[in-house]
Amino acid sequence: MSIEQKSAGTVALYQRIRTDLETRILSGEWPPGYRVPFEHELMQSYSCSRMTVNKVLSALAAAGLVVRRRRAGSFVSRPRAQSAVLQIPDLKAEVEKRGERYGYQLLKLTKRIATANDRARLAVGARESVLALRCRHDADGEPFAIEDRLINPQAVPVALQQDFSVIPPNTWLVGQVPWTEAEHRIIACNAAGADAAELKLDEGTACLVIERKTWRNGEPITAVRLTHPGHLYNLIARFTPTG
Amino acid sequence: MSIEQKSAGTVALYQRIRTDLETRILSGEWPPGYRVPFEHELMQSYSCSRMTVNKVLSALAAAGLVVRRRRAGSFVSRPRAQSAVLQIPDLKAEVEKRGERYGYQLLKLTKRIATANDRARLAVGARESVLALRCRHDADGEPFAIEDRLINPQAVPVALQQDFSVIPPNTWLVGQVPWTEAEHRIIACNAAGADAAELKLDEGTACLVIERKTWRNGEPITAVRLTHPGHLYNLIARFTPTG
């Protein structure tokens, strides 16, 4: 091939390739476990040297988007485990990791046109519908969390067919629905009303509340409010100043 | 130079170089703003090709440790701002950012040989001393946080000369003492005893408690427990799955 390094506009070739691959991964076109084309194949399809695609794949590996294995190839990785605060935990897995018996009960499920309150939480359009769920997670028979969730069926139409009386929405979403951005808000408040009753707590017991919103390429996916008994749950994060 | 790629043990050359440079930066030997040697110089001192040192410097730039400028060189950057949960906030700055009047009062300061409890919190040696402080932060005259802190004077000897009746330890440490690792634990609990009284809260009011430990190259610096009234403080984190 000829020496024409910055042909397309002003953007570097390896940047263009990286964006390409990232798009395919984040869009779900290449799901977790998918084998990314070999360096050899990429260098043919982009008409460039191996060093260039190697730089891209190494960078994606450093960013945790792919895992590279000698002789086997590069594979789209599952979302990395992060420090716990910045994780979206699967409550079922968390409970079982602690060696306790996991229990789950769907308390309520409705599909409705978004109310003003719903729209404040989920930012969907005025006439659009939302899926609202409320359920309880138990550890060894003791209530462990109340999950109050809104799902945007426009973003996740499959959710309407899902049977959430068996699979917790938390577990299902973590495993099935890719997301690109999330926000946590962590609050301490006193248990009251239905929350207190369903968690079998005295009124006023301190609870740790995690409100989380997730988006996929700017489109809201779900908003959840997880209320945990303060004495049963706390969050841990380890980090360094360099990020 | 000869072709002998993996001479020193089994560790890659570019990894060795990267560790070298990172150590110098994190140890403070190369402070923020310091000009890292040019690629040309590094390739001479490590007897390697430019591509190799370029790979190292590009990786450090991607990690945010250095900033690179054409013709000028590479410079050690200031620590990046992080998402709020993974930040060590300066409470004074936080309060003033919200447009409220900041107040501060030192409640207690003692220097003592570490008790068993102290050592559980700070992991200092058996006969070593610790600096223990307790203070209150106010926003617009209302109690905003109780700060319960241990400082390791072995790691931060300057702390012994500091006048903490004027400068909050939080503010002083954030500005003065570099750290390499930190851990947060976030808890919800009911206010009780001295905490409730000093925060002017009714017994049982939900509080958000942040326990933080910081280290510098493995040496413990400080351990702090910040107790905030739940209705006055919550934590926010925005993040993406790719890290």
Place this chain on the structure above:
DNA sequence: GCGATCCATTTGTCTATACATATTGGAGGC
């Protein structure tokens, strides 16, 4: 003294090549 211009320097990107290393899949022996 001041501003425009040019140049040397430094990083940015890319190529072609080379050898190292790990690992998978299969061939062959038992």
Place this chain on the structure above:
DNA sequence: GCCTCCAATATGTATAGACAAATGGATCGC
């Protein structure tokens, strides 16, 4: 069927050379 060993293959690391782009500083003209 199962184990061992081997070779093909994909990634990992490193090199030397090349040109591009940006810019700090010097030089030159006024």
